[in-house]
Amino acid sequence: MEKRVEIERSIIKKYKKPIWHRFIGACKDYQLVQAGDVIAVCISGGKDSFLLAKCMQHLARHSDVPFEVKFLCMDPGYRAENRALIEENAEKMGIPLHIFETDIFDSVANVTQSPCYLCARMRRGHLYKNAQALGCNKIALGHHFDDVIETALMSMIWGAELKTMLPKLHSTNYPGMELIRPLYLVREADILAWKRYNDLRFLQCACRFTEQDESEASAGHGARGQTKELVRLLRQMNPKADINIFHSLHNANLNMLPGYTLDGKLHSFLDEYDS
Template sequence: MQSCQTIIVKNPTLPLDDIERSLTKTYRKDIYRPFVQAISEYELVEPGDKIAVALSGGKDSLILAKLFQALKKQNKFPFEVVFLSMDPGFREENRALLENNCAYLGIPIVIKDSNIFNVVGKIASDNPCYMCARMRRGFLYKAAIDMGCNKLALGHHFDDVIETTMMSIFYNGQFKTMVPKIEAENFENIELIRPMINVKEKDIVRWINHSGIQAMNCGCTVVAEKTSSKRREIKELIDHLRKTNPDIDQNIFNAGANVNIEAILGYQSDQGKKHFNELYKERRKQK
């Protein structure tokens, strides 16, 4: 389950022009540039793409939508973007908040209704978050395909990456990180992309406070504002380690790109598992 961080914005809402300008001026170094760098490095957006930006109503998806609008204005290469949201059973006030924020921010959102919250609450009450995430993603994939899109963009950021990496090590006994793009399971001709993996959550929070936009904190009606205890533990651990090692979060992130294949006990892929002995023998043959 992702953390539902409660953020109460106290600053007055800025005019739309000021909000949009701040992304490419005030927050260019910390937000817009890392966004563009990820798109370039991992080839997330290519000429001719039609991208569905998924909007949950939270801070991450709102800023992702505005970043794509800013990128589109640069007009460096042709691509289309649409803004897609799924109402899984929001309370009326949360649905209204989503619609009002998108209207104010100039985001032409398409909202598809579903009853996922109700279904998940009945069939997976013990562990609803995993089931909900899978059902929501499948719904979004299908909706994006129906809109003619070949990519679905999600608002996962830098902190999501390092927390997921640590949770994988601590609780699942494997090294598995959150990657910039993946091919959709069970759906053809569509990829999932994560253009904000270089953007830190603290900078997103700074921008949302600066803009004066009160984003949705937690729209879930099943577990409400609860946070995964495991994810909370990892957040607190990283915060603690950062006090003595300010680079700890960046080092965790970089580990995903610096795996030494000659210093591991084995790995697994779609082709199956490879044991250390097999890897060792293969290296000896190459000498």
């Protein structure tokens, strides 16, 4: 059987419940895909974005809701071998990539304060701009369930704020554009299992300065890696800890919070305390 077909079948057969059903669940629960959408699936070269590409491709072929997908990949200055790996995986998986080039890596090479933050903002802007040029009204990113809860914990521990990634949001700089995250309910462990089952190798990080394939990646580095380890320890205490964190983000009880921010305005429980 052709490799592309094997990969597609594994998503809707072997990993139907942990991947396909949760992907479809997020699309329905958060109303991510509407009739007439033209969605740019943004591919970084990692496992998450390539899985998302295959899920969106299959959905577009078989959905009762007519929409179109395009596959957008930005080369911010990859080494030749990493660019080649992305192109090889796209061909193997039957994904028609539209690749455009930027000099983002050169632009942030000498930045010492928050280079990753600056790089991410620049990448997002280029993706919106090029997606819009292709006639798209949405971009789809490969963030998953673990990213959501890790971001919430990182915001609390390092940012003194409770917030996380939303399943979708409107762009403030590109009117009419929207960002969606269809893997919002899919666990990273299941994505890794899918990758191993199909004997696939992807880039671990898109950054020229840290890029490596997943077989070489070491866990526990940086705030994200440390938070992953924290979640692992919490699961040992309570196997449902990550699920409860996720659900708590959907069930915030504002009556029992001393303060919250809405539309940029800070509110305190004292505002209505004596009323």
